[in-house]
Amino acid sequence: MRKNRIAIKLSVNFAIALLTFSIIIGSMFFYLFRNYTIEIHKNELLKYATSLSNILSTEENRNLSRGMGGYGAYLRFIVDVADTDVWILDKNMELTTAGKGPGMVSGKYNLSALPPNAEELILQVLQGKTAFSEGFSETLAQPTLTVGTPIKNESGEIIGAALLHSPIEGTKSAVNKGLSILITSMLLALAITSVLSLFFSYSFTKPLNKMKEVTLQLSAGDYAAKCNINQNDEIGELANTIDSLAVRLDEASKESSKLEKLRREFVANISHELRTPITVIRGSLEALHDKVVTDSDKVEEYQIQMINEAKFLERLVSDLLDLSKLQNAEFAIDKSTISVNDVISDVTRSATQLANKKNIEIETKFEDDTINIQGDYGRLRQMFLILIDNAIKFSPNNSTIEILATKNEVSIRDNGPGIDDAELPYIFDRFFKTHGEDNKSGTGLGLAIAKQIAERHNIMLTAENNPDGGAKFICKLPSD
Numbered sequence: 001m002r003k004n005r006i007a008i009k010l011s012v013n014f015a016i017a018l019l020t021f022s023i024i025i026g027s028m029f030f031y032l033f034r035n036y037t038i039e040i041h042k043n044e045l046l047k048y049a050t051s052l053s054n055i056l057s058t059e060e061n062r063n064l065s066r067g068m069g070g071y072g073a074y075l076r077f078i079v080d081v082a083d084t085d086v087w088i089l090d091k092n093m094e095l096t097t098a099g100k101g102p103g104m105v106s107g108k109y110n111l112s113a114l115p116p117n118a119e120e121l122i123l124q125v126l127q128g129k130t131a132f133s134e135g136f137s138e139t140l141a142q143p144t145l146t147v148g149t150p151i152k153n154e155s156g157e158i159i160g161a162a163l164l165h166s167p168i169e170g171t172k173s174a175v176n177k178g179l180s181i182l183i184t185s186m187l188l189a190l191a192i193t194s195v196l197s198l199f200f201s202y203s204f205t206k207p208l209n210k211m212k213e214v215t216l217q218l219s220a221g222d223y224a225a226k227c228n229i230n231q232n233d234e235i236g237e238l239a240n241t242i243d244s245l246a247v248r249l250d251e252a253s254k255e256s257s258k259l260e261k262l263r264r265e266f267v268a269n270i271s272h273e274l275r276t277p278i279t280v281i282r283g284s285l286e287a288l289h290d291k292v293v294t295d296s297d298k299v300e301e302y303q304i305q306m307i308n309e310a311k312f313l314e315r316l317v318s319d320l321l322d323l324s325k326l327q328n329a330e331f332a333i334d335k336s337t338i339s340v341n342d343v344i345s346d347v348t349r350s351a352t353q354l355a356n357k358k359n360i361e362i363e364t365k366f367e368d369d370t371i372n373i374q375g376d377y378g379r380l381r382q383m384f385l386i387l388i389d390n391a392i393k394f395s396p397n398n399s400t401i402e403i404l405a406t407k408n409e410v411s412i413r414d415n416g417p418g419i420d421d422a423e424l425p426y427i428f429d430r431f432f433k434t435h436g437e438d439n440k441s442g443t444g445l446g447l448a449i450a451k452q453i454a455e456r457h458n459i460m461l462t463a464e465n466n467p468d469g470g471a472k473f474i475c476k477l478p479s480d
Contacts, residue, residue, distance in 0.1 A: 018193055022186040029182055038145070042132060045084065045147040045164045050130075052162045053149040056088070084166040088151075091159050093122060118146070118163070125150050125161040207235050211242055218242075223250035274316070277309035320445065322382075326452035333376045333456050340371040340380075340405055340477070347384040348403070355392050355401070362388070364403045371405055373477055375457045383453040383461075386446045387412050387473045394471065413472040418465040427463055 088096050124131040125148035133146040144167045151160040207229045217225035223246050229239035284302040287293045293302055348362050355362055391401045394416035402413045419427060428451040454461035460476040 018190055022190065026182055026186060038134075041166070042145060042147065045145060045166060046130065046132075046149070048084070049147045049149040049162055049164045052086070052164075053151045056151045056160065056162060057153060084164045087163040087165065089122060089161045089163070091126060093119075093126070096160075121146060121148050122161055122163070124148070125163070126158055128152075128158055207231065207239060211239055214242055214246070218246055218249060221253075223247075223253055274313070277313050277316075280309045281306050316445070322449050326379075326449065326456060333379060335374045335376055335457075337372050338375055338377050338380065340373060340410065341366050341369070343377060343380050344384060344403060344405055344410065347381055347388055351385065351388045351392060354389065358392065358395065358397045358399075360392055360395050360397070360399055360401060362401045362403065365405070367404070367406045371407060371477075373457070379453045380457065383450045383475075384410075384412075386450040387475075390446060391416075391471070391473075407477070409477055410475045411472055413466060413470055415470040418469060419463060419471050421465075424463065424465070428461070 090096055118133070121131050121133045128150050130150070131148045133148075134144070144165060146163060146165045148161055148163045150158045151162055153159050207227070210229060211227050214225045214227050225246060226243050227239040228243075229236055231239070284306045288299065288302060293299055344364060344366075348364055352362060388401065388403070391412055391414035395401060395414045396416060399415040401415075402411075404411045404413075428447050451461055453459075454475060458478040460474075462474050462476075464472050464474070466472050
């Protein structure tokens with residue numbers, strides 16, 4: 001029932017508005033129809049009065065003092081058809097004919113036989129005017145209409161006046177009949193429109209109630225809720241917008257869950273990475289402090305181990321800071337036009353010292369002398385150094401690392417054991433480290449940092465295994 005309150009309220013408001021509108025229109029109709037009906041009645045009286053004046057102006061009827069004479073039959077015809085009182089006056093304002101229907105008589109009468117205030121109307125008519133007067137009959141106790149026309153001879157001289165006097169009873173009856181029909185029509189229309197408005201209001205509020213339920217479900221965290229309203233109007237557009245919002249909220253919820261999972265994994269990984277060197281340093285310090293180790297060679301060995309663990313911690317913190325900066329969209333990278341050839345040559349010189357320890361040769365080939373991109377020299381150098389250092393780490397002694405630079409990409413290939421197919425999709429994740437002695441000292445952040453540097457430069461960094469052995473890292477350079 002609560003869901004239908006809006007529909008009922010809309011229907012009631014619509015019915016009130018319709019009733020108010022009907023009353024206003026009905027009042028206007030009554031006023032205009034009454035005036036129109038009276039105007040028609042006035043024109044009819046004028047037509048009969050004019051016709052009567054023309055007949056009385058003829059030579060055989062010109063002597064009004066002789067009474068009705070030959071025009072009596074016509075007078076009775078007008079009276080019967082128009083349902084009016086007729087008065088004929090001569091130019092001396094003396095009544096020569098008065099009455100209605102069969103009771104009409106002729107002779108000399110006083111003006112007192114006429115309705116009150118008729119004298120002013122008669123004066124206007126005897127001056128040659130066609131005059132009207134409305135509502136001056138007290139005898140009939142109802143509105144009346146009087147029309148007066150001058151009677152002229154052939155030379156245009158006014159010889160009398162013809163007055164037609166009729167109550168507006170028939171007009172009032174017609175107006176009342178029209179008003180009755182109007183009220184009946186209005187009540188019928190009100191009943192029909194009330195039913196229709198209730199139906200349309202329910203049709204209007206039903207999708208709104210559905211959208212309300214869906215928004216409540218969304219606010220409660222149920223992002224699978226949908227309106228499923230198909231309407232080609234504003235309500236349909238609103239419903240589609242709510243459905244789109246539900247999809248976006250669902251995606252955002254899943255992304256939030258994914259980020260929360262990554263955060264927990266990150267905290268777990270960083271805790272694990274920090275625990276080992278801290279435990280080693282603490283154990284070594286406790287052993288030295290408690291004099292458990294007193295031999296000078298052992299003391300020196302413990303000190304060297306603590307220094308190495310401290311260096312690992314320093315490198316881990318430095319990598320974490322670099323990764324945090326690169327993942328922050330607000331962290332600006334100073335880009336300028338740089339030569340990829342120069343960056344690779346610089347990195348190769350630095351990596352040669354590491355490669356020499358394993359007697360590894362680094363072969364560099366440039367297919368073009370000018371390979372330029374927009375980027376940060378220092379960050380790109382860091383990226384390529386990470387990739388080459390990774391290749392050196394997993395390459396066997398006395399092997400070769402091949403670097404090929406073209407207009408479109410830079411590839412770095414080693415001749416090591418390659419990457420396990422199950423581990424290949426995760427090598428760019430934070431703290432992911434492949435199993436093996438070669439990767440025992442890594443922090444698990446190097447390739448993640450390289451991936452972030454590549455993304456900030458619109459470089460697509462991927463890894464794959466060579467068919468004939470070894471791993472290959474490919475940097476697809478941006479086209480612009």
